[in-house]
Amino acid sequence: MKKLVVMSHPLIDHKMAKIRDKNTHPKEFRESVSEIGALLTYEVTRDLETEATTVETPLGLADCKVLSKPVVLVPILRAGLGMVDGIHNLIPTAKIGHVGLYRDEETLEPHIYYAKFPVGIKDSLVIILDPMLATGGTVSKTVDILKERGVKKIKYVGIVGCPEGVSRLQKDHPDVPIYLAALDSHLNDIGYIYPGLGDCGDRLFGTK
Ligand code: URA
Numbered sequence: 001m002k003k004l005v006v007m008s009h010p011l012i013d014h015k016m017a018k019i020r021d022k023n024t025h026p027k028e029f030r031e032s033v034s035e036i037g038a039l040l041t042y043e044v045t046r047d048l049e050t051e052a053t054t055v056e057t058p059l060g061l062a063d064c065k066v067l068s069k070p071v072v073l074v075p076i077l078r079a080g081l082g083m084v085d086g087i088h089n090l091i092p093t094a095k096i097g098h099v100g101l102y103r104d105e106e107t108l109e110p111h112i113y114y115a116k117f118p119v120g121i122k123d124s125l126v127i128i129l130d131p132m133l134a135t136g137g138t139v140s141k142t143v144d145i146l147k148e149r150g151v152k153k154i155k156y157v158g159i160v161g162c163p164e165g166v167s168r169l170q171k172d173h174p175d176v177p178i179y180l181a182a183l184d185s186h187l188n189d190i191g192y193i194y195p196g197l198g199d200c201g202d203r204l205f206g207t208k
Contacts, residue, residue, distance in 0.1 A: 001175065005178070007039070007040055007180070015039075016036070016159075019033060020197045024203075026205070030204050034082060035086055036083075038089065044155055045090075048071070048125065051065065067091075070123065071124060072096070072121050074098070075129040078201045078204075078205065079130060080131065081204070096118070097116060100114035111141075115145060117149065121149060122152075128156045131160065132200050133160070134191055135165060136165035136168030136169040139156055139169055140168060140169055143156070143173045143176055158178070158180050161180040162185065162187050162193045162196075164187045166183070
């Protein structure tokens, strides 16, 4: 059951224009990445489980629903960090795990150098965050790690993807739905999404 959602919404489109613009400064870039993450969350969480509860309003009793399943956000270091705040503001009960991967210079395959997850992650909905779905190798490896730890429900949320990254992730993990704000033309020879937005980590953290 492959699922790819490229969410189109005027607010997302407007903020996409901001982050694609090479003249946008890191402060505005960071804010927009975080806000796009929040706007995507509306669609990503549409099927979250809820349970019935009763709440006393100033006038009487109201039938309400509250979230019933824990959520864990897993940003992939380092660009994934840029998406955390916007989503965490909307799901303040979510716990946060972190994954760091490096690419082997020869095989180009990703390897883990850091992984720290909250207790109970196995029974949570885990949302992986990484703004750029380039080769798909990093996100796919992160899904491997989570599945090895017994996680059953995983979603991936990014900002810009390309057909190569989508195909790889869907081939390796067809059960993981993909949510993006834009699907670009292709991956270029040096592993950047075209036209994309450049190096997302560098633009978030001002490292170039
Ligand atoms: N990572 C980035 O930051 N940008 C790309 O275009 C691809 C991978």
